[in-house]
Amino acid sequence: MSLVLIVEDEPDMRFLLRLTLERGEIEVNEADTAEAALDLMEARLPDVVLLDVNLPGMSGFELVDLMLSSPALAAVPVVMLTADARPELAERAEEKGCFGFLAKPISPDALVAAVSEAITGRSDEGAESVTSQ
Amino acid sequence: MKSLTDLEGTRPAGARATVLLVDDRNENLVALQEILRPLNLHLITAISGDDALKALLKNEVALILMDVQMPNLDGFQTAQFIKDLPRTRHIPIIFLTAINKDETHVFRGYTAGAVDYLFKPFDPTILRSKVAVFVDLYEKSKALQQSEERFHKAFVNAPIGVALVGLRGNLMEVNHALCRMLEYSESELATLTLREISHPDEAEIDLSFLRRRLAKEGAVDHREQRFLTHEGVEVDTLVSISYVQAGDHPHFILQITDITQKKKLEEFRQRFVANAAHELRTPVAVISGTAALLRKGDLDSEQLDRCMLALDRQTQRLVRLVDSLLDLTRLQEGRFEVELVPVRVADVVTSVLEATPAPDNVTIEMDLSSELMALTDAHALDQMVGNLLVNAFRYGGDLVTIQGEARDGGIIITVSDDGEGVPEELLPRLFEPFARGKTSVKVGGSGLGLALVKSLAEATGGDVYYENGDGRSTFTLSMASAR
Numbered sequence: 217m218s219l220v221l222i223v224e225d226e227p228d229m230r231f232l233l234r235l236t237l238e239r240g241e242i243e244v245n246e247a248d249t250a251e252a253a254l255d256l257m258e259a260r261l262p263d264v265v266l267l268d269v270n271l272p273g274m275s276g277f278e279l280v281d282l283m284l285s286s287p288a289l290a291a292v293p294v295v296m297l298t299a300d301a302r303p304e305l306a307e308r309a310e311e312k313g314c315f316g317f318l319a320k321p322i323s324p325d326a327l328v329a330a331v332s333e334a335i336t337g338r339s340d341e342g343a344e345s346v347t348s349q
Numbered sequence: 350m351k352s353l354t355d356l357e358g359t360r361p362a363g364a365r366a367t368v369l370l371v372d373d374r375n376e377n378l379v380a381l382q383e384i385l386r387p388l389n390l391h392l393i394t395a396i397s398g399d400d401a402l403k404a405l406l407k408n409e410v411a412l413i414l415m416d417v418q419m420p421n422l423d424g425f426q427t428a429q430f431i432k433d434l435p436r437t438r439h440i441p442i443i444f445l446t447a448i449n450k451d452e453t454h455v456f457r458g459y460t461a462g463a464v465d466y467l468f469k470p471f472d473p474t475i476l477r478s479k480v481a482v483f484v485d486l487y488e489k490s491k492a493l494q495q496s497e498e499r500f501h502k503a504f505v506n507a508p509i510g511v512a513l514v515g516l517r518g519n520l521m522e523v524n525h526a527l528c529r530m531l532e533y534s535e536s537e538l539a540t541l542t543l544r545e546i547s548h549p550d551e552a553e554i555d556l557s558f559l560r561r562r563l564a565k566e567g568a569v570d571h572r573e574q575r576f577l578t579h580e581g582v583e584v585d586t587l588v589s590i591s592y593v594q595a596g597d598h599p600h601f602i603l604q605i606t607d608i609t610q611k612k613k614l615e616e617f618r619q620r621f622v623a624n625a626a627h628e629l630r631t632p633v634a635v636i637s638g639t640a641a642l643l644r645k646g647d648l649d650s651e652q653l654d655r656c657m658l659a660l661d662r663q664t665q666r667l668v669r670l671v672d673s674l675l676d677l678t679r680l681q682e683g684r685f686e687v688e689l690v691p692v693r694v695a696d697v698v699t700s701v702l703e704a705t706p707a708p709d710n711v712t713i714e715m716d717l718s719s720e721l722m723a724l725t726d727a728h729a730l731d732q733m734v735g736n737l738l739v740n741a742f743r744y745g746g747d748l749v750t751i752q753g754e755a756r757d758g759g760i761i762i763t764v765s766d767d768g769e770g771v772p773e774e775l776l777p778r779l780f781e782p783f784a785r786g787k788t789s790v791k792v793g794g795s796g797l798g799l800a801l802v803k804s805l806a807e808a809t810g811g812d813v814y815y816e817n818g819d820g821r822s823t824f825t826l827s828m829a830s831a832r
Contacts, residue, residue, distance in 0.1 A: 226631060226635070227665055228635045228659035228662055229631070229634065229635050229638075231637055231655055231659060232638045232639055232642070232659065234798075235642060235648075235652060235655075235656075236638070236642060239642075239645075250363075260531055299627055299630040299631045299634055300627050300630075301630070320630055320631065320634030320638075321630070321634035321637040321638055322634070322638065323638075324462055324638065324641050324642055324645075348731075
């Protein structure tokens with residue numbers, strides 16, 4: 217089963233994301249800050265990171281930068297999540313190579329679809345790298 | 350018969366200008382008063398040259414009728430003194446004299462128009478009409494002078510900036526409001542041009558184009574223009590320009606209104622609305638997402654309970670947020686009604702703590718005398734203390750202290766905690782709505798708490814400020830004492 221790491225500081229939103237993904241047969245790990253997320257990723261590498269933009273302390277975008285600079289984490293697809301619908305944020309997420317950008321509120325189906333797509337994208341990529349070896 | 354020298358004189362109701370009569374013989378003064386009575390003038394009298402000079406110090410005189418032959422200082426000598434003083438130089442004199450051919454050349458020596466003469470015995474009608482002509486002239490020039498003064502004062506003291514600008518952009522004349530706005534003295538501005546006081550990024554005002562465009566009477570150009578103060582601070586203004594074709598000195602009139610504050614407020618409101626929308630979106634996202642899950646209908650009872658908790662909490666958050674937004678808007682528009690009454694501070698703090706209990710890991714220390722009575726709005730004080738406490742619980746460490754004391758005739762309440770304190774970069778915006786530091790934890794926080802505290806404090810005649818030292822950050826509320 218694929219593992220998604222949810223990074224979200226609002227407990228109710230975190231619960232909602234977890235429940236929605238678990239119903240879609242996806243295993244979930246959760247963190248309330250970017251710092252806690254880094255610790256969890258070190259312990260077990262997730263298949264996808266579902267990342268809130270506005271976080272206390274290190275922001276979502278700062279975490280993406282950090283992941284991109286780390287050989288172990290650079291390839292993990294990131295789906296950004298925000299309540300801030302400004303288009304420049306979506307552009308910024310795209311520039312940083314994020315897999316997706318979701319503006320809250322998000323329907324459960326759209327969420328599962330976006331995360332599944334990110335998981336598939338990653339396993340396709342993995343398959344390609346296997347065949348090329 | 351009246352007394353000899355009379356500086357108060359007779360002032361009939363609605364009297365016109367003041368006329369000074371000078372003669373060493375009292376019966377002549379009385380005769381003159383009688384002759385001039387129909388002209389309804391304010392008449393003052395002097396029986397010597399010395400007295401005449403004294404009278405001129407005390408009164409603003411339109412005309413002097415003076416006998417030439419007087420003991421001591423005669424009429425000519427007195428006139429010489431009068432013409433030497435700047436304050437009295439312009440006053441016309443009519444000499445009254447017996448025929449003396451030798452004296453006529455003396456009259457001609459005086460400035461034409463300022464002096465006239467009548468030979469005794471004079472015809473009352475001629476005297477009256479001569480005096481009437483001089484008084485008329487005086488009143489007309491006085492009216493003109495007053496009107497000029499009034500217009501000049503209107504220019505100098507106009508509440509908005511006004512400048513008369515020459516065709517090359519030179520500032521010919523500026524008023525006080527403009528000097529204050531740009532922090533220059535009048536003489537400094539007089540040496541500068543429009544270009545020199547404009548913001549360097551601003552396009553130059555094309556005066557030769559404006560001159561053609563504004564040539565038609567009543568044509569006005571309006572534009573926004575940024576200027577720089579003497580200290581280099583930007584000032585946003587609205588400038589209305591008209592053109593005056595005044596003989597040899599055509600010029601522009603610029604009316605300059607400072608709109609810096611208005612622009613700032615506009616930007617603030619735009620940011621406020623954007624932030625408010627963003628803050629509303631988070632609880633709405635949880636509520637709509639949870640509703641969508643519930644609709645699927647296959648949740649177990651534990652999951653259902655958790656969904657209900659999320660719905661409750663986010664709905665409350667939404668309500669609080671909307672209430673705070675409304676309160677803040679009312680406060681900013683001055684529509685928030687406060688009722689200043691004596692309030693026992695300790696009672697308010699106790700009831701706030703009941704409604705907003707400290708989290709398990711936080712200890713509260715209270716040092717409040719039950720004697721402290723503040724003159725404030727009870728609801729506002731409740732809100733202020735409540736928001737400061739929530740703030741301390743959220744961002745503080747594990748010890749929160751509430752103190753109150755009478756100080757400088759007022760009352761201060763401090764709420765301090767041993768948390769990390771407000772980050773440096775946040776300090777200038779600490780009391781602005783939605784101002785948040787990087788370390789802010791969002792749980793339940795609307796970003797409006799401190800902004801509300803500030804607005805409530807000001808609306809109730811008090812204030813709030815923040816300081817950080819000795820490992821404690823402290824918010825201090827000040828208010829009036831009811832004792």
